[in-house]
């Protein structure tokens with residue numbers, strides 16, 4: 001893994017000004033995984049949404065999640081659709097199903113591709129790509 005703290009990060013960064021996601025990125029900066037939890041039915045909303053996808057209630061609170069889940073599925077990108085990611089091909093894009101229910105689009109690190117298995121336990125870690133941005137990624141959990 002590259003030491004991104006001392007090298008310039010040249011990939012696109014998330015829009016941290018989007019009010020729907022600003023709390024998510026602020027928590028990630030502090031290495032905490034948070035998502036909206038419906039105050040009516042407790043459903044965890046992901047992606048963030050102005051209303052609950054289960055009960056349509058608008059109310060929510062930002063809840064800290066365990067950061068644990070399991071690998072649901074993944075693909076390997078062999079073609080670079082952006083010049084900065086092209087340098088890293090092949091790389092995986094994965095779906096991790098969190099213990100609290102939501103499925104998160106992410107990258108799996110710290111595992112050889114041939115060792116990945118659907119259902120393998122995963123844990124979040126935060127890649128500090130800049131001083132202001134940490135991107136949640138997942139790695140195998142023992």
Ligand SMILES: [Zn+2]
Nearest residue numbers: 038041052055
């Ligand atoms: Zn709800």
